[in-house]
Amino acid sequence: MIPVRHTLLALVVVLAVSCGRPADVDWRDGNFQVYALDSDFNATQLGYNHHPGTLGLVGEQVVAAGSTALWVFVERLDRSSGRTEFYIVPKEGMPENHSGTVEGPFSLTQFREISAARQLPEFTWRKKK
Numbered sequence: 001m002i003p004v005r006h007t008l009l010a011l012v013v014v015l016a017v018s019c020g021r022p023a024d025v026d027w028r029d030g031n032f033q034v035y036a037l038d039s040d041f042n043a044t045q046l047g048y049n050h051h052p053g054t055l056g057l058v059g060e061q062v063v064a065a066g067s068t069a070l071w072v073f074v075e076r077l078d079r080s081s082g083r084t085e086f087y088i089v090p091k092e093g094m095p096e097n098h099s100g101t102v103e104g105p106f107s108l109t110q111f112r113e114i115s116a117a118r119q120l121p122e123f124t125w126r127k128k129k
Contacts, residue, residue, distance in 0.1 A: 027125035029067040031098070032057075032089070034074070034125065044127060046074050046089070048098040057102050058087045064123040067091075073120055076105070086111035088118075 027034040031049045036042060046058040046065065064075035072089040085105035092098055106114065114120075 026127065027065045029065075029072060030091075032067065032072045032091075034062050034065045046072070046087070048100075050097070055098055055100055057089055057098075057100065058104075063127045065125045066121060066123040068118075068120060071118060071120060073111075073115075073123075075123065084108060088114065088120075 025033045025035045034044050034046055036044045043060040044062045045060050046062050047054040047056050058074050061077045062074045063077050066073055074087050076085045087102055087104035089102050
C-alpha cells in the first residue's frame with residue numbers, strides 16, 4: 001500500500017508542477033508566436049496570443065518562421081509522414097483578434113512560387129536540431 005501512496009503522491013506533484021506552466025516561446029512577431037507546451041518543450045507550433053489564451057494556427061512540428069508587414073510564414077515537419085509543409089498566415093488589421101485564417105499546406109515548389117510573388121524574405125528563425 002505504501003508504494004501506491006508514493007506513486008500517487010509523485011503523480012500529484014508532477015501534475016501540479018506541470019499544469020499552468022507558461023509556454024516556451026521560441027519566436028515572436030507581435031501576437032504571433034512559435035511556442036511549445038509539451039512536457040519537454042520540444043513540439044513547437046504557431047499560434048496567435050489573444051491575452052489570455054492562444055489561438056492555434058499551425059500544429060506541431062514548426063521548424064522555421066519568418067514574417068513581413070503583411071504575412072507570417074512557417075515551415076512544418078509532419079512527423080507521421082516525414083513531409084515538409086509550408087503555411088502562410090495573413091496579418092489582419094485588428095491586433096487584439098485574429099480570424100484563424102491559414103493558407104496551406106504548400107509543397108516546397110508551391111511555397112517558392114508564392115514566396116517570390118509576395119516577396120517573402122528568408123526565415124528569421126530555425127529550430128535547433
